[in-house]
Amino acid sequence: MPKPTQPSSLGLRSVLLLRGLSPQRLDDISRQCAWRRFEAGQTLIAREQGDRDLHMIVAGAVRVTSYSPGGRETSFRELQAGTSFGEMAAIDGRPRSADVIALRPGLLASLSPANFRTLLQQEWTVNERVLLQLTELARGLIDRVVDLSTLSVQQRVCLELVRLAQGAGGAGNEVRIAPAPKHADLAHLVSSYREQVTRELSALAKAGVLARQDGALVVRDLDRLKHMASRQVAH
Template sequence: MSLGSPFDGAAAAEPPSLDGIDMLESLTWEERDRVAALCRWQRFRAGETVLDQDGDGCDVCFVVQGAVRVVSYSYSGREVSFDDVPAGGVVGEMAAIDGQPRSASVEALETGTLIGFLSGSAFLSLTTGHPQLALALMRRLASMVRRCTERIVDLSTLGAANRVQSEILRLALAQGGERGNTAVIRPIPVHADLAARVGTTRETVARILGDMARDGFLERRSGEMVVHDLARLRALVEEVRG
């Protein structure tokens, strides 16, 4: 059950701001305010479904507060995780573009996650009327294709240990604050989440991370994972990728 509308009192007469949405940065603040007024706003608890896989809706979702995860489930119930989208991100644009059912589900990662739902038709009108926004959308979709291609290659050619190493390197570079040849990942990745990302089991991830720690790549501290010798880890990942 969702947390309801954020407009539950007189003090909340204005819709939330979309100023933090990266894709909309080319719009003026007046234009962003008009888009915000067109949105349906809703808060979600951690684990609650924002968008259903195979659903026929075509709304585009602006993540204003909190974070969401894009996931899919096999017929056996196994979770495959594609991406975590923090505040400032957008999900659901593919269905708005092609009118097809959702290709994945979207779930809230944090209680209090605030989503602005913009209808697919309004989103298409917005993009066709603003070339810089359309270009930002194309760049985002191109980035998604590149990431998916890389994951397909990894899943097709690498063993479980190499896939986990590759994912740790990606997190270290994308989420961690890189300092010289080390990086810090906060919070410490959950084994089940890593397993869903790289197509293996939680037990296998635990074993591989233990091996990486013994080899000097990882160090667990309070609330964070320190990745040592990024150059060596990058070289190892690139070597097995060929």
Template sequence: MAETENASLASIELLSDLPAKALEDLSKRCSWRTFQINEQVIDRQSDSCDLCFIVKGRARVVNYSLSGREVTFDDREGGAYFGELAALDGEPRSANVVALEETVVASLSQEGFHDLLHNYPQVAVRILRNLAKIVRISTDRIMDLSTFGANNRVHAELLRLAKPGMKDDNTAEISPIPIHGDIASRVSTTRETVARVFSDLTREGILQRDRDALVILDVEALTDIVETVRGESD
């Protein structure tokens, strides 16, 4: 089992340059569990302070309003991690995490996490950079919620989702294809609004749905739509 765990932790981006012996030792300090689809991995307000590595699968960071409305913050793929806030400050969890498919998670105790940061400062730097990225994204989303109408919030979210799949020919691919309800929960609108925006963008030649991906055919045009509303265009 240790050999399998070591190989699995080697796929975690945060730990990418740790020596093999360090990964082996870290594997032994982790508790390992497989979660099934829709199973809760972390409960908001729980007193758990573990840092969690997604060895395999996919999970969603999400909260629910008092009325039960789902608000999605992010989806995490295999090789990612979550739970760093509680692991850093010992406060209750700030969000729920739910498995989107069969997901293998290796959990490192708060003490083990602090040892990791102390022994490998480059890991601490990566944690800080990721937290800075989260703050920037959150700031943009707060501004969008405060200043954009529902249609434009969908435009902005599509642009965010497209960034990792951008190509040199002014196109981008979003894969897997996002579900309307997922985008709606990210930008505080309805599935019907998302469907209407997708239809409008398709008619305008900006968006196309392929078998395995949502294709942005004109990234510049979508960017112009978003930046014009933000007042950032020339």
């Protein structure tokens, strides 16, 4: 179980949902929260469990994922410090729809459904941010369904690498992704198997599109990678 810790409004200042609230308001919210430390690899939320709290990540990082009856994992998104999860169950009271696994040690501030709904009623800026966050989530899941339904494994791997490269920043047609993503993690993101992902990455390396360098994955030709993600692949 996560270890309890003392409330502190300092940690809440970096939480996006609460940004701009007064120090006094943050103090009030911090006293309403349950504060818990967690370790890497720990399951913070299990699908269908009774927890309904809103969880704010004060430190650390987590992965939102789901497992098929056969044990195959599909990852939906990774969340960093300053973000939150659990809004849907806190609002509608229904069971969790996914598992949340800690990627790095960190700290959670958890708000009960009743306190969360009161916050939404009293603070329009928080309410608006939750609406925008849920809208973004819905759009992302629609895109994900379309990708899984219409793209080959090769295209999905290329598309995920494009997303990682764009997130890494940098200018020009060569982008460094550090650290290099693990093959198993990529497989979870594209709803495939590690062996398939390994084959696709090897093919991209042979084609001169990718290279490994000092623990990083270097995209040597981002334009070509984008083209491969969008083109029709013969089967």
